[in-house]
Amino acid sequence: MTRKHILTLCVVAGLVIAMTLKLTSHAPVTAQSPATPDQALAQLKDGNLRYVRGVSMHPRQDQIRRTETVKNGQHPLATVVGCSDSREPLEIIFDQGVGDLFVVRVAGNVGGTDEVASIEYGTEHLSTPIVLVLGHTKCGAVTATVQKAAVEGSIPALINQIAPAVDQARAADPKATGDALVEKAIRANVHKTMADLFQKSQIVRHLVAEGKLKVVGGVYDLDSASIEWLGEHPDQAKFLAH
Numbered sequence: 398m399t400r401k402h403i404l405t406l407c408v409v410a411g412l413v414i415a416m417t418l419k420l421t422s423h424a425p426v427t428a429q430s431p432a433t434p435d436q437a438l439a440q441l442k443d444g445n446l447r448y449v450r451g452v453s454m455h456p457r458q459d460q461i462r463r464t465e466t467v468k469n470g471q472h473p474l475a476t477v478v479g480c481s482d483s484r485e486p487l488e489i490i491f492d493q494g495v496g497d498l499f500v501v502r503v504a505g506n507v508g509g510t511d512e513v514a515s516i517e518y519g520t521e522h523l524s525t526p527i528v529l530v531l532g533h534t535k536c537g538a539v540t541a542t543v544q545k546a547a548v549e550g551s552i553p554a555l556i557n558q559i560a561p562a563v564d565q566a567r568a569a570d571p572k573a574t575g576d577a578l579v580e581k582a583i584r585a586n587v588h589k590t591m592a593d594l595f596q597k598s599q600i601v602r603h604l605v606a607e608g609k610l611k612v613v614g615g616v617y618d619l620d621s622a623s624i625e626w627l628g629e630h631p632d633q634a635k636f637l638a639h
Contacts, residue, residue, distance in 0.1 A: 434611030437474045437527040442626070444492035449622045457494025466496040473499040476519035478590065479531045480506045480538070484619050487531070499525055505538030505586065506530060507558040508593035517600045520610055528594070528601070528610065531624070532587040533617040539563070539583050562586035587614040588630055595636035606637050 431437035447453050476499045479487050487493075487500050499519035501512050508516075508530075519525045532539075541548060542559040562585040566578060573581055591614055594601055604610035614627035630636070 431474050431526055434526040434609075437525070438529075438611065438613065440474055441477075441491050441527070441529065442624075445490055445622070445624055447492045448490050453489075453492045455492070455494070457497060462495045471496045471499070471523060473497055473519065473523055473525050474527075475499070476501065476516055476523075476525040476528045477531060478503075478506050478508070478512060478516065478528065479617075480504060480533055480536060482533060482536065485531070485533050485617055490617065490622060490624075499523055504555055505536065505542075505559050506532050506590055507555065507586075508590040508597070509558060510597070512590075513594055513597045516594060517598055520604055521600050524609075526610055528612045530587050530590045530594070530612070530614045531617055532583045532615070534580065534583065534619050536579075536583050536586075539586055540579050543579050543582055559586055559589075562589040565589070583616060584614075584627065587616060587627060590614075591630040592632065592636065595630070595633070602637055602639075605633070 431440060444453075474493075474497055477487050477491075478501045479485055481502045481504045487502070488498055491498065501515045501519070503509075503512055516528055520528060538555060539559055539562075540546075541552075542556050542563050548556060559582075563578075563582045566573065566581040566585040569585075570578075570581060591612055594612060595605075601610065601612065605612060611629065612633070613629055616625040616627065617623075618625070
């Protein structure tokens with residue numbers, strides 16, 4: 398191949414790249430609004446899978462998107478209750494952009510009054526079709542509760558919200574200790590927050606009963622970035638009956 402041919406190929410390749418970038422820059426920035434809770438959940442799962450595989454798209458994170466959400470308001474696809482742990486950046490691990498997630502973050506992903514009120518705003522006023530309660534591996538708040546660590550300030554009040562989940566994990570497997578108990582307690586704590594939400598929020602119960610909302614749980618693995626999807630609460634039918 399002559400030098401002239403090589404230069405010609407380089408020019409053609411450059412033009413192709415430029416045209417691709419131009420087309421991409423004019424691509425729609427608005428996320429497709431999910432019509433059903435299952436579609437919203439699928440979007441979360443797809444986004445997390447992209448992140449796990451290292452092919453995140455980083456959508457809707459530019460000035461156009463910011464302007465759009467200021468002008469037209471926010472229309473998130475999901476309300477996500479996650480831990481405050483800095484290793485669990487929710488928009489990143491689900492490969493979402495500005496205005497895509499209504500996020501409630503609190504240490505231990507607990508479901509106190511403020512958290513439930515925030516969830517109600519996301520589900521009733523912003524019409525998110527899904528609530529995801531997301532715990533994570535090696536959770537410091539759950540670990541401190543399991544170990545009955547000496548804590549000060551307002552932290553004991555937080556620990557008290559997690560303690561029933563730890564007790565439940567111990568009762569389910571009396572032989573579990575150490576890291577094994579912590580991992581079981583993390584899952585139990587996700588279920589407890591889901592139960593607290595159903596028990597404290599008539600709004601959420603009604604939306605779920607009407608099929609407009611789905612409440613699911615999950616545990617995020619800090620190392621692999623994958624999520625163990627726990628599904629709906631096993632006692633959801635009982636909560637809805639009250």
